[in-house]
Each structure stands twice: as structure tokens, then as C-alpha cells.
């Protein structure tokens with residue numbers, strides 16, 4: 210069980226207590242601090258109110274409101290989709306349920322190493338590693354269009370706590386996305402990917418710039434200030450290295 214899963218399981222246990230203090234008593238110092246912060250977090254409360262599966266929904270809502278990543282009719286691949294909050298947002302924004310009859314109907318495919326509970330309007334590939342060629346093949350089979358308009362990635366590997374190593378692992382996942390783009394992202398498509406800031410961030414940015422003329426660094430308000438998490442938004446995909454201007 211990852212640290213995130215462990216903490217979420219503690220949160221669920223605590224939600225069963227009427228008195229959170231009672232639940233906090235039995236936890237270690239780190240768990241106690243994490244849980245206290247989690248229970249006070251306004252985005253956690255808002256996620257509950259709006260029926261989002263977790264607070265991360267607000268990061269995508271915020272990015273999409275500002276940068277217009279998702280449009281009705283778009284095909285979206287959501288990498289690292291569990292528990293499914295980004296997919297919930299994507300289903301609404303691309304009109305995957307056909308709720309609005311006046312705009313095109315989109316498609317959302319979520320992929321994760323973990324199980325993802327079913328969600329109306331989304332197709333999920335659970336227990337699937339995005340870096341596995343078998344997963345790529347399945348994605349291609351499931352996409353209703355030849356290629357997707359948008360690849361979202363909020364993926365996060367199991368953190369070891371060694372900052373440099375965790376950074377490297379996530380950067381490598383982002384590189385795999387870039388490699389996959391050749392087969393599954395349409396020309397002029399978009400990638401939104403999370404990374405943990407560090408030494409190799411510039412390298413990833415440069416690799417993105419080889420295929421996307423527009424690359425922006427985004428730190429949403431809803432992303433915790435003390436988290437190293439940042440996003441690259443890359444638009445207007447082209448398959449090939451464009452000549453650099455001298």
C-alpha cells in the first residue's frame with residue numbers, strides 16, 4: 210500500500226468517527242499531522258460537497274478554466290486516473306455523457322496501476338501500467354477516434370521519500386508519455402502532465418519543446434504550497450523536431 214493509499218484509508222476510518230479527535234489519538238506523529246491538515250483543507254471539504262472523488266479535481270478545474278484544455282467532443286486519456294476525480298471533471302467538460310445535446314459528445318479513458326471504481330461516461334483500464342506496451346495497445350483499441358485530443362497525467366509513483374529519486378521516477382513517467390504521444394496524440398493535441406520539481410525539469414521542458422511550440426509551467430492555487438508538484442501544459446503537438454531559430 211502506498212503512503213497516499215495508507216493516508217486515505219486512515220481518512221476513511223476517521224470519517225466513520227463522530228469525533229475526529231478520537232481517531233487522531235491512535236496515529237503516529239506524521240499520520241496525525243497529515244490527517245489534521247487533510248481534515249481542515251477547504252478543497253477536501255469542497256470535493257465532498259461537489260461529489261468529487263478527491264481534492265485534485267480542483268486542480269484540473271482551475272487549469273481548464275484558465276487554459277481551456279478540455280472541449281466538448283474531445284477524446285481524453287487520463288493517465289494515473291485513480292480514484293477518478295480528474296476523469297469526473299473530464300467527463301463533464303468534454304460532454305462524455307451527452308448531457309448537452311447542442312455540443313459534440315466526447316470520450317474519456319482513464320488508466321491506472323490501481324483499481325478505478327466505475328464512473329458513468331468514462332471507460333477505465335485498471336491495473337494497467339502506462340509504460341507497458343500492452344497498455345498502449347489496449348488504449349489504441351479503446352479509443353473511438355484514431356488518436357486522442359488530450360493526454361492528462363496526474364500520475365505519481367510510490368514516493369520513496371528520497372526527493373531526487375522520486376523526482377527522477379516521475380520525470381521518467383513523463384518521458385514515457387511523450388514517447389506514447391507519437392501513437393496516440395493527434396497533431397495539434399495537448400499534454401498536461403504533473404512532475405515534481407527538480408534537476409531534470411528543464412530537460413523535460415526541452416524535450417516537450419521539441420514537439421510542442423507552446424509549453425507553460427503551472428502551479429495551481431489548489432496545489433499545496435509545500436508540495437513540489439508542478440504541471441507542464443504543452444499545446445499544439447507535432448511529431449518531429451522543428452528546426453531551432455538561430
Ligand SMILES: C[S@@+](CC[C@H](N)C(=O)[O-])C[C@H]1O[C@@H](n2cnc3c(N)ncnc32)[C@H](O)[C@@H]1O
Nearest residue numbers: 289291292293294295321322338339363364365
Ligand atoms: C495522485 S494520484 C491521481 C489522482 C487522480 N488524478 C484523481 O484526480 O483522482 C496518482 C496515480 O498515479 C498512478 N500511477 C503511478 N504510476 C503509474 C503508471 N506507471 N501507470 C499508471 N498509473 C500510475 C497511481 O497508481 C495513482 O493512482
